[in-house]
Amino acid sequence: MAWNPKIEKMPIKELKDMQFKLLKMQVYRLYSFNRFYHDRMRQQGVHPDDIQTLDDVRKLPFMLKQDLRDNYPTGMFTASGDEVVRYHVSSGTTGKPTLVGYTERDLEMWTESLARALTSCGIGRGDVMQVSYGYGLFTGGLGLHYGAERVGATVLPTSTGNTERQIELMMDLGVTAIACTPSYMVYLGEVAERMGVSLKDDTELKVGIMGAEPWSEGTRTHFRDVLGVEAYDIYGTSELSGPLFTECEAQDGIHVWGDMALVEIIDPDTGEACADGEKSELVVTMLQKEALPMMRYRIGDITCLMEDECSCGRTHPRIGRISGRVDDMLIIRGINVFPSQVEHTLMQLPQCTGHFQIIVDRVGALDSMKVKVELTPEVFSDRINDLMAIRKSISNELKKYLNIAADVEFMEPGSLPRYQGKARRVEDRREM
Ligand code: DLL
Numbered sequence: 015m016a017w018n019p020k021i022e023k024m025p026i027k028e029l030k031d032m033q034f035k036l037l038k039m040q041v042y043r044l045y046s047f048n049r050f051y052h053d054r055m056r057q058q059g060v061h062p063d064d065i066q067t068l069d070d071v072r073k074l075p076f077m078l079k080q081d082l083r084d085n086y087p088t089g090m091f092t093a094s095g096d097e098v099v100r101y102h103v104s105s106g107t108t109g110k111p112t113l114v115g116y117t118e119r120d121l122e123m124w125t126e127s128l129a130r131a132l133t134s135c136g137i138g139r140g141d142v143m144q145v146s147y148g149y150g151l152f153t154g155g156l157g158l159h160y161g162a163e164r165v166g167a168t169v170l171p172t173s174t175g176n177t178e179r180q181i182e183l184m185m186d187l188g189v190t191a192i193a194c195t196p197s198y199m200v201y202l203g204e205v206a207e208r209m210g211v212s213l214k215d216d217t218e219l220k221v222g223i224m225g226a227e228p229w230s231e232g233t234r235t236h237f238r239d240v241l242g243v244e245a246y247d248i249y250g251t252s253e254l255s256g257p258l259f260t261e262c263e264a265q266d267g268i269h270v271w272g273d274m275a276l277v278e279i280i281d282p283d284t285g286e287a288c289a290d291g292e293k294s295e296l297v298v299t300m301l302q303k304e305a306l307p308m309m310r311y312r313i314g315d316i317t318c319l320m321e322d323e324c325s326c327g328r329t330h331p332r333i334g335r336i337s338g339r340v341d342d343m344l345i346i347r348g349i350n351v352f353p354s355q356v357e358h359t360l361m362q363l364p365q366c367t368g369h370f371q372i373i374v375d376r377v378g379a380l381d382s383m384k385v386k387v388e389l390t391p392e393v394f395s396d397r398i399n400d401l402m403a404i405r406k407s408i409s410n411e412l413k414k415y416l417n418i419a420a421d422v423e424f425m426e427p428g429s430l431p432r433y434q435g436k437a438r439r440v441e442d443r444r445e446m
Contacts, residue, residue, distance in 0.1 A: 015133055015136075015138070016130070016133060016134065016327075016328065017129045017130040017132075017133035017134075017165065018126070018129075018130055021130075021271075021273055022130055022134075022269075022271075022328045022329070022330065023327050023328055023329055024329060025329065026323075026329050029272045029273070029329055029330065030068055030272075032272075032273055033068055033272055033273070033276055033301060034067065034068045036273065036301035036302060037065060037068065037071060037276060037299065037301055038062070038065050040299075040300075040301055040302070040307060040309075041055075041062045041065050041074065041309070042062045043092065043307070044092060044307060044309060045061070045062045047092050048090065048091075048092045049089075050081070050085055050089060050090050051090075051092075051309065054075045054077075055074070055075060057075070058073070058074070058075040060073045060074060060075070068276075071276060071278065071299060071310065072278070072287065074299075074309055074310050075309070075310065076285065076297065076310045076311075076312050077308060077309055077310060077311045077312065078311075078312055079112060079253070079313075079314070082112040082113075082253065083110045083112060086110050086111070086112065086113060087113040088113065088115065090306060091115050091305055091306055092304065092305065092306070092307055093115065093117050093304050093305040097117045097118075097304070097305070098115040098116065098117060098305050099116060099117060099118050099121065100115070100116040100121060101113055101114065101115055101116075102114045102116075102151055102152070102153045102156075102252055102256065103151040103252075104151075104152075104153075104251075104252035104253070112252065112253060114153075114252050114253060114255070114305075114306050115305035115306050116255070116305050116306075117304040117305045119302075119304055120255065120303055120304050120305055120306075121160070123255075123274060123302055123303070124157060124160070124161075124255040124256065124258065125160045125161055125164050126164075127161075127255070127258045127259065127271055127274055128157060128158065128160070128161025128162075128164070128257065128258065129161055129164040129165050130269075130271060131161065131248065131258070131259060131260035131269070132158075132161050132162060132165050132167070132223070132260070133165055134260060134261075134262035134263060134269065134326065134328070135221060135223060135246040135260055135261070135262070135263070136221060136263060137162065137165060137167055137191050137221060137223075138165045138166055138167060139165070139166035139167065140166075140167075140190075141162075141167040141168070141190045141191050141221075142167065142168045142170060142187055142188055142189045142190050142191070142218075143158075143162040143167045143168070143169055143170065143189070143190070143191040143192070143193060144170040144172050144180065144183070144184060144189045144191070144192045144193070144194075145158045145159050145162065145169060145170065145171050145172065145173070145192075145193050145194075146172050146173065146174060146180060146192060146193065146194035146198060146202075146434075147173070147174070147193055147194055147195070147226065147257075147435075148173055148174045148434075148435050149171060149173040150173075152252075152435070153250070153252050153255065153256025153257065154193070154226055154256065154257055154435075155171065155173050156256075157250070157255070157256035157257045157258075158193040158223065158257060159171055161257075162191075162193070167191070170183060170187060170189060174194075174198065174434035174435060175434055177201065177202060177205045177434075178205060178209060180202065181202065181205060181206050181209060181211055181213075184213075184217050184219060185211065185216065185217055188218045189217065189218060189219055190218050190219060190220050190221065191219070191220065191221040191222070191223065192219060192221075192222050192223070192243070193222070193223040193224075193248070194222070194223075194224065195224065195225070195226050195227055195433070195434075195435060195436055195437070196224045196225075196227065196229035196233050196237075196245070197227065197432075197433045197436070197437035198433065198434055198435070199222055199224060199237060199241070199243070199245070200233075200236075200367070200368045200369070201432045201433070201434070203240065203241050204367070213241045213242060213243065214240065214241055214242030215242070217242075219241075219242065219243055220242070220243065220244060221243065221244050221245075221246070222237060222243040222244065222245040222246065223245075223246055223248050223260065224237075224245045224246065224247060224248065225247055225248035225249055225250070225257060225260075226248075226257070226435070226436055227436045227437060228335075228336055228337065228338055228352070228353065228354035228357070229247070229335075229354065229357065230335070230354050230355075230357050230358035230361060231335075231358065232357070232358045232359070232360075232361030232362045233245070233357065233358075233361045233368070234265075235361070235362075236361050236368065246260050246261045246265065247260060247261045247265075247268055247335060248260045248261075248268075249268050249333070249336060251313055251315075253306070253308055253311060253313070254275070254298060254300060254303075254308060254311070254313075255300075255303070258270075258271075258274075258275075259271065259275075259333075262324065262326040262328060263326055264324055264325045264326045266320075266324060266325070266332070267320045267324070267332030267333060267334055268332055268333050268334075268335075269324070269328055269330045269331075269332050270298075270330060270331055270332065270333055271330055272329075272330045272331060273301065273302070274300065274301060274302055275298050275299065275300055275301060276298070276299040276301055277296065277297070277298055277319060277331060277333060278296075278297040278298075278299075278310070278319075279292060279293075279294050279295065279296060279297070279317070279318060279319045280294060280295050280297050280312075281294055281295070282294065282295040282312075282340055288318075288319075290318075290319055290320070290321055291318050291319070291320065292318055293316060293317065293318045293334070293337065294316060294318070295312060295314070295315070295316060295340055296313055296315045296316070296317050296333065296336075297310050297311065297312055297313075298310075298311050298313060299311070314339045314340045314341050315336045315338075315339055315340075316336065316337050316338050316339065316340060316343065316352075317333045317334045317335065317336050317337065318333065318334040319331060319332075319333060320332040320333070320334065335354075337352050337354055337355075338352035338353065338354055342440065344372070344374055344383075344440065344442065346374060346381045346383050346418055347380065347381045347418060349416070349417055349418045351383070351416055351418060353372060353439045353440055355415055355416055356370060356372060356385060356412065356416070356420075356439075357370070357439075358415070359408075359411050359412050359415045359416070360385075360387060360408070362411070363407075363408060363411065364390075365389050365390060365393045365404055365408075366387055366388065366389060366390070366408070367388045367389065367390055367427060368388075369388040369425075369430040369432070370385055370386060370387050370388065370430070370439065371385070371386040371430055371431075371439055371440075371441065372384070372385055372386075372439055372440045372441070373385075373386065373441050373443065374440070374441070374442045374443065374444055375443045375444060376443075376444045381444065382421065383418065383419075383420045383421065384420065384421040384422075384423055385408075385412065385420045385421070385422050385423070386423045386425050386430060387408060387422055387423070387424060387425060388424075388425045388426070388427055388428070388429065388430050389404075389424055389425070389427060390427060391427045394424070394426060394427055401424060404424075405422050405424065408422050409421075409422050
């Protein structure tokens with residue numbers, strides 16, 4: 015079922031024509047009404063009249079998160095103060111925060127995007143959706159809240175924390191869908207087990223809307239088999255509004271609504287376009303955003319573009335799972351390693367709980383990588399198990415998948431940090 019079939023399934027040619035018109039209007043608007051964009055375009059030697067085809071988007075300058083920081087708080091806004099009806103703030107780990115403003119129409123488009131997305135994951139009237147993303151300055155909670163209400167679901171706005179209570183409510187109210195980070199889902203599963211609750215057998219929970227951090231197919235299988243939750247990937251970033259796009263029932267890529275966003279995949283070194291299907295850096299231009307429009311925004315995420323038609327019948331392009339960020343891709347002894355690859359490997363192994371930490375260090379001139387792995391209580395306490403053999407098999411699996419040797423250290427169940435929002439899995443000691 016589609017929320018807005020006329021748009022979601024429109025012929026590709028019409029969609030591209032629509033994108034071109036929206037792009038042209040947006041570029042004129044930015045050039046005419048905002049000093050930053052005007053100057054950037056002039057520096058690049060491009061005028062709105064130069065946008066003659068959709069591919070001419072490539073003539074436009076890129077934007078980085080640093081541009082938002084340099085123009086903090088509202089230097090890049092293209093709506094006046096009284097048109098802005100909401101702020102969200104993205105903290106980031108370094109530097110100043112970034113402020114995102116929304117006009118009424120921006121909020122409407124955000125909600126429309128999520129209404130289409132949630133419908134494509136099978137959520138609608140009759141569902142009770144627990145929103146366990148943080149409410150507040152983070153976009154996850156409020157974004158999904160309004161999207162779920164729009165499709166007619168009953169929303170339980172638990173936000174993060176108080177996990178036992180979340181599980182009790184889930185049972186009392188017959189929650190059928192949950193929106194949270196995949197790491198919080200793992201934690202919820204553990205807490206439920208300690209409470210003697212099987213999420214699979216004792217609750218109505220069926221669907222999970224999981225994102226805000228990288229996760230893997232291994233985790234999807236774990237959620238399906240062990241927790242009875244069919245998980246769908248959701249992607250977005252505060253600067254583009256917040257959570258915006260999800261997989262559909264086909265679970266073969268995340269649909270990016272073409273009437274809202276224009277996606278490109280570029281080579282981060284040359285800035286040139288990559289071939290369809292090639293994994294590289296994602297660049298997004300928001301075509302209709304009013305308060306904080308983003309032009310060719312280099313988010314720093316790595317994925318691929320799929321423009322072939324999806325089996326669900328939606329014609330809008332898809333992006334693949336985000337495998338990591340350009341800036342948290344680890345390069346260890348010359349080999350690119352993404353934390354999501356480690357997660358994928360560990361989630362296939364029944365001895366692991368899914369909690370892990372990667373420590374990268376330099377011994378002399380050589381990089382070293384250690385993976386701290388939490389074992390399940392059964393394996394950890396069972397003396398009959400040969401821990402040496404398990405360590406060897408995990409090391410072998412990691413080596414096979416990552417192409418690099420990693421030292422494996424076993425951790426007691428429950429000893430690694432738990433995260434209610436995004437997990438921080440990597441400690442890179444090489445720069446310290
Ligand atoms: O994380 C918005 C969001 C909320 C998305 C809830 C999904 C669900 P930021 O805090 O600005 O916004 O962080 C954005 O998180 O650039 C990616 O690096 C990462 N990220 C978001 N979704 C995914 C995902 C929200 N599905 C940054 N897979 C992005 C992998 C993701 N990484």
